Each structure stands twice: as C-alpha cells, then as structure tokens.
Amino acid sequence: MASDSFLSSLLSKLSPESKILRDAKSSDFQASMERWSNYNLKIPFAIVQPANENDVAYTVREAIATHVPFVPVSGGHSQWSSIGQDGIIIDLSQYKGVTVDTANNLATVRGGTRMKELQIALHPHKQFAAVGNGNTVGVIPYYLGGGISIYTPFIGYGSENIVAARLVNSTGELVEVSETQDPELFWGVRGAGQFFGLVTELTIKTKPYSLLGNEDGQRMCGTYIFPIQSFDAVCTALEAIMESTEYISAGHIMIVQAPPDLKQQVLLVAPQAFCSADKAAKLFQPLVDVGPIQQVLAPSTFEKHSDHLDWVCAEGDFKRFTQAGLAGWSTKNFKRLRELHAELVENCPDAARSGYTVEWHSPCRAKRELNSSFGNENVEYWLNVLSWYTDAANHDFVDAMDRKAQAAMREGIEEQAFVSYTNTSREDPIEYRYKGIDTVDRLKSLKKRVDPAGIFTRELL
Numbered sequence: 001m002a003s004d005s006f007l008s009s010l011l012s013k014l015s016p017e018s019k020i021l022r023d024a025k026s027s028d029f030q031a032s033m034e035r036w037s038n039y040n041l042k043i044p045f046a047i048v049q050p051a052n053e054n055d056v057a058y059t060v061r062e063a064i065a066t067h068v069p070f071v072p073v074s075g076g077h078s079q080w081s082s083i084g085q086d087g088i089i090i091d092l093s094q095y096k097g098v099t100v101d102t103a104n105n106l107a108t109v110r111g112g113t114r115m116k117e118l119q120i121a122l123h124p125h126k127q128f129a130a131v132g133n134g135n136t137v138g139v140i141p142y143y144l145g146g147g148i149s150i151y152t153p154f155i156g157y158g159s160e161n162i163v164a165a166r167l168v169n170s171t172g173e174l175v176e177v178s179e180t181q182d183p184e185l186f187w188g189v190r191g192a193g194q195f196f197g198l199v200t201e202l203t204i205k206t207k208p209y210s211l212l213g214n215e216d217g218q219r220m221c222g223t224y225i226f227p228i229q230s231f232d233a234v235c236t237a238l239e240a241i242m243e244s245t246e247y248i249s250a251g252h253i254m255i256v257q258a259p260p261d262l263k264q265q266v267l268l269v270a271p272q273a274f275c276s277a278d279k280a281a282k283l284f285q286p287l288v289d290v291g292p293i294q295q296v297l298a299p300s301t302f303e304k305h306s307d308h309l310d311w312v313c314a315e316g317d318f319k320r321f322t323q324a325g326l327a328g329w330s331t332k333n334f335k336r337l338r339e340l341h342a343e344l345v346e347n348c349p350d351a352a353r354s355g356y357t358v359e360w361h362s363p364c365r366a367k368r369e370l371n372s373s374f375g376n377e378n379v380e381y382w383l384n385v386l387s388w389y390t391d392a393a394n395h396d397f398v399d400a401m402d403r404k405a406q407a408a409m410r411e412g413i414e415e416q417a418f419v420s421y422t423n424t425s426r427e428d429p430i431e432y433r434y435k436g437i438d439t440v441d442r443l444k445s446l447k448k449r450v451d452p453a454g455i456f457t458r459e460l461l
Contacts, residue, residue, distance in 0.1 A: 001067070001068065001086045001087075002044070002045035002046060002068045002069075002085070002086060002087055002088050003045075004022075006062070006066050006068055007020050007022060007046055009062070010048070010058075010059065010062050013058060013062075014048075014050065014051075014055045014058065014059070015051055015052060015054075015055055017051035017052070017094070018048070018049060018050050018051040018052075018055045018094070019048075019049040019051075019094070020046055020047070020048050020049070021046060021047040021048075021049065022045075022046045024043055029047060032047045032049070032073075032089070032091050032093070033047070033082070034076065034315045034316070035076045035077075035081065035082065035315060035316075036075075036076055036077040036136070036313065036314075036315055036319060037077075037079060037316075037317065037318060037319035037320065038316060038317060038318055039079055039318045039319060039320055039395075040079050040082070041082050042082040042083055042084045043082070043084070043085065044082065044083050044084065044085065044087055044088050044089045045085050045086065045087060045088055046088050046089075047088065047089045047091050048088055048089070048090050048091065049091045049093065049094045050090065050092070050094065050095050051094050051095060052095055053095065053110070053111075053166070053174065053200045053201065054174075055095075056090065056092070056095060056111070056168060056198065056200050057168045057172065057173075057174040057200070058172075059088075059090055060090070060168040060172050060198055061168070061171075061172025061173075062172075063088065064170065064171070064172050064455060065172070068086075068087060068088060069083060069086060069087035069088075070083065070087050070088045070089065070090055071083045071087070071089055071090070072089075072090045072091075072092060072198050073089055073090070073091050073092065073093075073112075073138075074092050074093075074111070074112045074113075074114070074138025074139075074140055074141050075112070075114050075115070075134075075136050075137045075138030075139075075141070075142075076136070076138075076315070077134065077136065077137050077138065077321075078138075078141060078423075079320070080426070080457075090198070091112070092111040092112030092138075093111075093112040094111075094112070095110060095111035095112060095200075096110055096111040096112040096113040096114075096117065097109075097110045097111070097113060098110070098113055098117065098118055098121035098122070100121060100122060100125050100127065100206070102125045102127060102206075105127070105205060105206050105207060105208070106163065106203055106204065106205060106206060107121070107122060107127070107129060107203070107204055107206050108201060108202070108203045108204075109139045109140060109143075109201065109202050109203075109204060110200065110201050111140070111200060111201070112138060113138070113139045113140070114135065114136050114137065114138060114139065115131050115132055115134060115135055115136070115137045115138075115139055115142070115305075115306065116135035116136070116306070117139075118131065118139050119131060119302055119303045119304075119305055120303055122206060122302070122303075123217065123301075123302060123303035125206075126208055126209040126210075126215060126217065127206040127207065127208060127209065128151060128154075128155075128206065128207055128208075128209060128211075128212065128217055128302045129151070129155065129158075129161065129204055129205065129206045129207070130143070130147045130149040130151050130152065130155050130156070130157065130158040130161055130204075131149055131151065131302075131305055131306075132147065132148065132149060132158075132306075133150075133305075133306050133309055133312075134306055134309060134312065134313050135306045135307065135309075135310060135313060136313045137313075139202070140199050140201075140202050141194060141423065142158055142423065143158040143159060143161070143162055143193075143202055143204060144159065144162075144189065144190075144191070144192070144193035144194050144199060144202075145159070145191070145192075145193075145194060145374075145421070145422045145423030146158060146159050146191060146374045146376065146421060146422065146423055147159050147160075147161070148323070148359070148382060148421070149361075150219075150250035150251070150272055150361055152250075152361045152364055153248045153250070153274075153361055153362040153363065153364050153365055153366075154207060154211055154212065154248070154274075154364075154365065154366060155205065155207055155364075155366055156364050156366055156368050156377060157372075157374060157376075157377050158204075159190040159191045159372045159373075159374040160190065160368060160369070160370065160372055160374070160377060161204045161205040162186075162189065162190045162202055162203070162204055162372075163178065163179075163203050163204065163205060164176060164177065164178040164181075164186075164202070164203040165177050165178075165186070165189045165193065165199055165201065165202050165203070166199070166200050166201040166202075167189070167193070167196070167197035167198060167199040167200060168197055168198045168200060169196070169197045169450060169451070170197065170450060170451040170452075170453060170455040170456065174200070175197075177189055179371075184446060185446065185450060187371060187372065187373055187442075187446075188373050188443060188446045188450075189373075190371070190372035190373060190374060191372045191373035191374030191375065191422075191434070192373045192374075192422065192434065192443055192460070194456065194457070195443075195447060195451070195456055195457055195459045195460055196446070196447065196450050196451055196456060197450070197451070197456055198456070209302070212274050212302075213274055213275065216301055217301045217302030217303065218299050218300070218301050219272050219273065219274050219299070219300060219301075220272065220273045220274075220275065220276075220277055220280035220297060220298070220299055220300075221270070221271075221272050221297070221298060221299070221300045221308075222251075222269070222270065222271045222272070222273075222280070222284050222287070222295070222296065222297045223268070223269075223270055223294070223295065223296045223297075224268075224269045224270075224271075224284070224287045224288070224292040224294070224295045225258070225266055225267070225268050225269075225292055225293045225294045225295070226266060226267040226268075226269070226290060226291075226292050226293060227264075227266060227267075227293060228264075228265045228266060228267060228338065230267070230290055230291070231267065231335065231338065232331070233290045234253075234267050234269065234287070234290055235253075235331040235334065236286075236331075237286035237287045237289065237290050238253055238269060238271075238286075238287065239329060239331075240286050241271055241283055241284065241286065241287070242329060242360050244283060244362075246283075247273050247274070247275050247279060247280075247283050247362075248273070248274045248275075248362045248365070249271055249272060249273045249274070249283065249360075249361070249362055250271075250272050250359075250360060250361035250362065251269070251270050251271035251272050251359070251360060252268075252269075252270045252357050252358070252359050252360075252384070253267065253268075253269050253270075253334075253357065253358050254267070254268040254269075254270070254355050254356070254357040255267060255337060255338050255341045255355065255356045255357070256268055256341075256354075256355040257345060257352045257353070262345075262352035262353065265338070265341065265342055265345070266293070269287060271283075271284055271287070277297070277299065280297060281297060284297065312386070317388060317389065317390050318387075318388070318389050318390065318391075318392065318394075318395070318398075319386065319387060319388045320385070320386075320387040320398070320399070320402060321384065321385070321386050321387075321424050322384075322385045322402055322406065322420075322421075322424050322425050323382050323383065323384050323385075323420070323421035323423075323424045323425070324382065324383040324385075324406045324409060324410065324418070324419060324420055324421070325376055325379035325381070325382055325383075325418075325419025325420070325421065326358070326379070326381040326382060326383055326409060326410075326413075326419075327381070327413055327417065328380075328381055329358070329360070329381060330409070330411075330412065332411075333408055333409045333410075333411050333412070334358060334409070336408040336409075336411070337356050337358075337383075337405055337408050337409060338356075340356065340401060340404050340405050340408055341354070341355075341356045341405075343401065344398070344401045347397065348389065348394050348397055348398060348401075350389040350390055350391050350394055351387060351388065351389040351394060351398050351401075353388040353389070354385075354386055354387045354388050354389070354398070355384075355386045355388075356383075356384075356385055356386075356405055357383070357384040357385075357386070358381060358382070358383055358384070358409075359381070359382045359383075359384050360380060360381045360382075361380055362380070363380060364377070373434065373439060373442075373443055374434075375434055375435045375436065375439050376419050376421075376435065379419055382421070383405065383406060383409045385402050385405050385406065387399075387401075387402055416431075418432045419432060419433075419435070420432040420433050421433070422434070426457075426459065430443075430459070430460065443460050444460050444461070446460075447459075447460035447461055448461070
C-alpha cells in the first residue's frame with residue numbers, strides 16, 4: 001500500500017526532473033488526473049511523473065518491492081488508467097518523444113507520446129504509420145492492443161507493425177524484445193503487451209507517403225448528413241462504396257443526434273478515399289444521389305488526420321467507447337442499431353451526445369506476416385459504441401444499451417466468432433478478444449512465465 005515513507009524514499013532516488021504529486025488539490029495533480037472520461041475514475045495516493053526511462057523502471061521496481069499497486073497513464077483515454085488510495089499512477093507525460101529513421105522506414109516512440117505528436121514527427125519525413133482516430137490517444141497502448149486504423153489497407157493493424165519494444169517486467173527489470181530477443185514475449189507484446197509489463201518504448205514500421213499515391217500524405221474526406229427517413233437508400237449507396245475494389249476506402253456511418261439541439265436523429269456518413277478529388281467524387285456519387293442535408297468533400301493530410309475529431313477528445317463527463325468486430329455489413333442489423341439509439345435518447349436524454357457507428361476499411365493489400373497475438377487482423381468492419389452522458393445515475397441504463405447494441409450487430413454470428421477489441425473492453429470473455437484456443441493458451445502460458453503474480457493486471461491468469 002502506498003505511503004508517505006514510500007514516496008520519500010522514491011523521490012530521493014529519482015532524477016531531479018522527475019516529480020511526485022501528492023496534493024490532490026494542486027493544479028498539477030488535477031491536470032494529471034484529467035481524463036477523456038470520468039467513468040470509474042479513482043483518485044490515487046500519489047502521482048509519479050518520471051522524466052526518463054530509468055526513472056520509470058525504478059518507480060516500477062520500487063513499487064513492486066514494497067507491494068504498492070500502480071497503473072500507467074499515457075493518453076488518458078483508458079478507463080483503466082486510474083487507481084484508488086492504495087496505489088500510485090505512473091504518469092508518462094514527462095517522458096515522451098519520437099525518433100524517425102527514414103532510411104529504414106522505422107520510428108521509435110517513447111513513453112507518453114500521443115497520436116498527434118507522432119503524426120507531426122513523421123510528416124516532415126513524408127512518412128506515415130498506423131494511427132487511431134484521436135489526437136490525444138496514447139501511441140504505445142494503441143499499438144499494444146491492436147491498433148485499428150484507416151491506413152490498415154496499406155500497412156495492416158498497429159500491432160503488426162511493432163518491430164521491437166522495451167518494457168519494465170514484473171521483477172522491475174528493463175528488457176528489450178524483438179524477433180530475436182525473447183520472440184515469445186515479443187509475440188505477446190504485439191496485441192496484449194499491456195498485460196506483460198510497462199512498455200516504455202516501441203519501434204514501429206513506417207511507410208513513405210508515396211504509397212498513398214501522392215507526396216503529401218493526402219486522402220479525400222467526405223461528410224454527408226441525411227435525415228433518418230433516407231436510411232434504406234443511404235445503406236444501399238454506402239454498400240457500393242464499401243465493396244468497391246477500384247479504390248481503397250475507409251470510414252464511418254454514424255447514428256447520431258443532429259446539433260445544436262440534439263433533438264433529431266440523423267445518419268452521418270464519413271467516407272474517406274485514397275485517390276484524387278475527381279475519383280473520390282465519383283466513388284461517393286451514390287451518396288450525393290440520395291440527397292444529403294449537408295455535404296462536404298475536402299482533402300486532408302496525415303499530420304491532420306484526426307483534427308476534425310477534436311470535439312470527441314474533450315475531457316470529462318462520462319464516456320465509454322466499446323468496439324466489436326463484425327463479419328461484414330448488415331443493413332438489417334444496422335436498422336436495429338438505429339432503433340436502439342432512438343431508445344437510448346428517448347429514455348435518457350442526458351445521453352443524446354452518444355453515437356452508434358459502423359467503421360470499415362478496404363482489405364489490407366500489404367504483405368503481412370501476422371505474427372502477433374492480436375489475431376483479429378482480418379476484421380474489416382467494427383461496431384463503435386460511443387456512450388456520452390453527465391449523470392452517474394444513468395450508468396446502468398447506458399451500459400445496458402451498449403450491450404444491446406453489440407448484441408444487435410452480432411445477430412447471425414456464432415458466439416465462437418464474436419470479436420471484442422481488447423483496448424476498449426476487458427469485461428467480455430478472453431475468448432472474444434483473442435481468437436482460438438491455441439492463442440489463448442499460449443497467452444496464458446506466457447503470462448504465467450513473465451507475470452505470475454499479476455503485477456500488470458490479473459488478465460490471462
């Protein structure tokens with residue numbers, strides 16, 4: 001259990017640049033505790049902000065030795081990034097950075113680096129990598145748990161692109177893993193790394209912008225908003241886009257309430273295509289033919305990948321984001337999802353900012369080794385359930401609607417084929433998150449070897 005004597009001893013051994021925050025009323029403490037969501041938010045005994053990798057390792061080692069529980073925080077989007085008064089938070093925001101190796105198409109990402117920082121670092125080198133839809137998402141945890149990306153058609157999922165990792169293990173030792181250094185742990189890190197240690201550094205693959213068909217990292221992004229009465233026509237038009245083999249595309253179809261008053265349910269379709277403006281207009285023409293209320297088609301570039309989604313990254317309130325892999329598109333199931341979203345808003349107006357979405361990307365065209373524990377690299381459609389509300393009294397109802405939404409979109413899929421995304425769910429059975437008995441058994445065996453005491457969660461034990 002954390003104590004003042006533990007903190008005093010730890011502080012005396014850390015570098016002068018590192019900080020320990022103990023006063024929960026201080027501005028620094030409160031700033032460190034800001035999270036994407038206040039759902040299940042706990043206040044720790046203290047927050048440690050290591051300034052370098054050695055201080056991270058020393059903090060973990062001392063915490064293990066004195067039986068002080070801890071959790072790391074990077075981007076602050078994870079609902080598992082806080083802990084109660086018995087433990088400490090290791091805040092990696094002071095230890096971060098990106099080193100780009102253009103000659104070898106690699107980038108090394110450290111500590112609490114966030115997605116926007118990776119994009120900015122790669123852009124001058126005309127390089128891109130797998131990135132998620134959120135500027136403030138932590139890069140390392142995103143990659144460890146899979147890494148869903150619109151760039152998957154070119155590069156695969158994030159976890160596939162890890163080529164080396166440095167982590168503090170359950171004995172407090174700083175180790176490096178790769179295909180030649182503890183390849184079994186390296187396999188586990190590529191998809192389940194958060195359960196085997198505190199990862200301080202990743203080396204990931206990057207690719208030149210030229211692979212996207214231009215030298216600017218550009219893609220075409222559309223936004224088309226429709227009244228709910230156009231539901232069937234929109235779904236028919238979108239199917240043609242999603243199934244196109246002529247162009248590489250990705251995007252979302254969202255069921256949301258229209259701003260500013262959030263009183264009207266609408267469909268918001270946000271397709272993206274890696275081609276010229278003229279070709280994208282041709283690809284998206286079926287949506288235009290339906291007659292959207294509003295429409296925009298404009299270019300965007302890699303370093304600005306998620307700028308249009310900054311509003312979703314707002315901190316505070318109660319939010320949950322769960323993702324379930326789908327076998328493909330189903331208009332029937334999506335129609336049921338629309339009904340559930342309407343039921344959610346009607347019975348809980350506080351949750352009117354919630355959105356139920358299906359995300360897709362074209363099949364990956366890259367050569368893939370698929371030597372990762374993630375195991376869901378061939379999933380091309382995902383259900384994204386964003387729950388957003390302000391009153392804690394609504395937890396149970398909103399969570400129940402989330403589960404109904406997942407069940408609706410899984411209609412017609414055998415349970416053994418259910419897929420849950422480990423970065424957003426730890427409540428579903430482990431068999432939903434990691435597919436196949438052999439994979440699950442292999443992960444459990446690895447957990448027993450490298451973290452038998454469950455220092456890095458009890459998952460897989």
